[in-house]
Amino acid sequence: MKTAIYQMQVVPGKPEENMLKISEFVRLACESDKPDVVVLPEMWTTSYTLKEIHLHADEDGKQVVPFLQTLAKSYDVNIVGGSFANKVGGKVYNTAVVVDRKGTVVYKYDKVHLVPMLQEPDFLEGGQAVPEVFELDGVKAGVIICYDLRFPELIRPLALEDAEVLFIVAEWPEARINHWKTLQIARAIENQMFVVSANSVGTYDGVTYGGTSLIIDPWGEVLAEGGMDEGVLEAEFDVKLTMEVREKVPVFTSRVPHLYKSHS
Ligand SMILES: O=C(O)CCC(=O)C(=O)O
Numbered sequence: 001m002k003t004a005i006y007q008m009q010v011v012p013g014k015p016e017e018n019m020l021k022i023s024e025f026v027r028l029a030c031e032s033d034k035p036d037v038v039v040l041p042e043m044w045t046t047s048y049t050l051k052e053i054h055l056h057a058d059e060d061g062k063q064v065v066p067f068l069q070t071l072a073k074s075y076d077v078n079i080v081g082g083s084f085a086n087k088v089g090g091k092v093y094n095t096a097v098v099v100d101r102k103g104t105v106v107y108k109y110d111k112v113h114l115v116p117m118l119q120e121p122d123f124l125e126g127g128q129a130v131p132e133v134f135e136l137d138g139v140k141a142g143v144i145i146c147y148d149l150r151f152p153e154l155i156r157p158l159a160l161e162d163a164e165v166l167f168i169v170a171e172w173p174e175a176r177i178n179h180w181k182t183l184q185i186a187r188a189i190e191n192q193m194f195v196v197s198a199n200s201v202g203t204y205d206g207v208t209y210g211g212t213s214l215i216i217d218p219w220g221e222v223l224a225e226g227g228m229d230e231g232v233l234e235a236e237f238d239v240k241l242t243m244e245v246r247e248k249v250p251v252f253t254s255r256v257p258h259l260y261k262s263h264s
Pocket residue numbers: 042115118145146147148150170171172173176179
C-alpha cells in the first residue's frame with residue numbers, strides 16, 4: 001500500500017480555499033509516484049473555528065463528500081478524507097469520510113470523543129457509534145479522529161476484526177506532540193497493525209498544531225515522520241507484515257478474554 005499523507009495547513013473558516021489546496025495536493029501526488037491511498041487531516045474544511053462552526057459546517061456532507069468522490073474517481077485513488085464539520089439535523093459533528101478509488105463512500109464516522117481542552121463539547125455533537133472496519137483494495141482498515149487515540153478501547157476491537165491498518169486523522173497540538181507519537185507507536189505494537197496518521201500544521205487562536213504525521217509498522221518502527229511544516233509524507237508498505245508479526249508474537253491467540261472485565 002503506497003500512501004501519501006497531506007500534512008496540511010488548513011485555512012481557518014475557508015472551506016473553498018481548503019478544497020483548492022486539497023485538489024492541488026491530490027493532483028501532484030497522483031501525477032508523480034501515484035499512491036494507492038491519500039490521507040487528509042482532521043477538520044480540514046474549517047480548522048477549529050468553533051465559535052462560527054455553524055456558519056462554515058457543510059450541510060450533511062453535501063459539498064465535501066461529492067468533492068472527495070470526484071477527486072477519487074478522477075485520479076483513481078482511495079481517499080481517507082480526514083474529517084470535516086458536518087451539520088446534520090442542526091447539530092455539528094466532526095465526521096470522517098473514506099472514499100474508494102471508484103468514488104464510492106465506503107465509510108463514515110462521527111468522532112466519538114470530543115476534546116475538552118479545545119472546547120469541542122461546547123460546539124460539537126459526539127458520535128454515537130464506535131469505528132468499524134472497512135476495506136480499501138482488499139485491505140482491512142479502521143479510522144479514528146485525533147483525541148480518539150487516547151482511547152485504546154476503540155482500537156482493540158478493530159484489530160480483533162482483523163484490521164491491518166489504522167488511519168488517524170488529526171489536528172493535534174504541538175504542546176502534547178510527545179503523547180501523539182508515543183501513543184501511536186504503542187497502538188501499532190499492541191495491535192500489531194500499521195498506523196498511518198495525518199496531522200495538520202500552523203497556528204489558530206493561540207494553538208499550534210504539531211505536524212509529525214507518521215507511518216508506523218506493526219513492529220512499532222517509524223517508516224516516515226513529518227516535521228512541523230506543511231508538506232507531503234509518503235511511504236510504501238506491505239500489509240502482509242501484519243500477519244507475520246501476529247504469528248511471531250501471537251498476542252491475539254494468547255488473550256484470555258473471559259478474565260477481562262468490562263468497565264463500561
Ligand atoms: O488529545 C490531545 O491532546 C489532542 C486532541 C485534539 O487536539 C483533537 O482531538 O482535536
